[in-house]
Amino acid sequence: MPPPPPHDPEPHWPYPSFNVRIEDLAHPGAKLFLDHIRVDEALRYAVATVFRWLYTPNSVPTHVEQVLLVLRPMDGVAHTFGSRTHKEIHFSLNHIRNSEARAKDEILGVLVHEMVHCYQYNGLDKAPGGLIEGVAGILGPLERRLGPPHWKKEADGEWDAGYQKTAYFLEWIESRYGDGTIRELNEGLKDKEYDEHIFKDLTGRKISKLWKLYRAHLEELQGPAL
CATH class of the missing domain: 3.40.390 (Collagenase (Catalytic Domain))
Incomplete structure (x- = not known):
């Protein structure tokens, strides 16, 4: 062998x-x-x-x-x-x-x-604070055991609320659109001001559509009562 x-x-x-x-x-x-x-x-x-x-x-x-x-x-x-x-x-x-x-x-x-x-990069200080915290937060779930146990996947409110809400949303983007997507997102925030069009460049979809798809994904997993 x-x-x-x-x-x-x-x-x-x-x-x-x-x-x-x-x-x-x-x-x-x-x-x-x-x-x-x-x-x-x-x-x-x-x-x-x-x-x-x-x-x-x-x-x-x-x-x-x-x-x-x-x-x-x-x-x-x-x-x-x-x-x-x-x-x-x-x-x-x-x-x-x-x-x-x-x-x-x-x-x-x-x-x-x-x-x-x-x-991390921050779009020349123009990226939403929730996105900054979401990128920081995603590494816990990606490393599995390091995600805070009280964090839950939530789809109410806005995508850039930060921490668990944004982190799990970004984790979903990574899994749906391929390994390295969040790396590319971070790289896209290096030398120019943040513009939400960066999500369309990475995935082909606007951020509002991505959030809608993610919400539908969670509803399918958890049921409609979110």
Whole structure:
């Protein structure tokens, strides 16, 4: 019996340097983080996941030189900011404590989500905020176990409401129109202002028609009472 074919080697991604700051080592969330996570491996995993889904070895951006992860007591979950070359991810120790039952997957999912914000394009700051969050959110469901367990597929309201609503809509577009569609969407937001016509360029359909088709798809799966 012949041996299985070898796995393709991981591309030589341009990883930034990583730093971490924990502002309260006595916090239960800090203990959970340190018990479940090798921070260097987790941050490399988050960067590699972003690169695999949104870029190719030839298109991956190289401008981010350093990512600082700050673990601190705060409200909310996490947020990312910084300059073009230096990014900061602030992650709530309170949220980690409250996610004890699935701490590892929750931490990795949040790190992936926030790492997207370090690298994604935004249509020269003109893309809807909901689209930006949807692109960041799609990687959790695509990586399967990293999607927040409370997220549900919803078809009410607008497509660009962000987070779970937009993420699952984009996941559907990816599955319907081919692997790499969201990568192409991100690339199309690199050097020019956002225009919703980008969806027609990618799929042949206007965004309003895509949203209508997606709603019909969910109704077929879940029944009409949405």
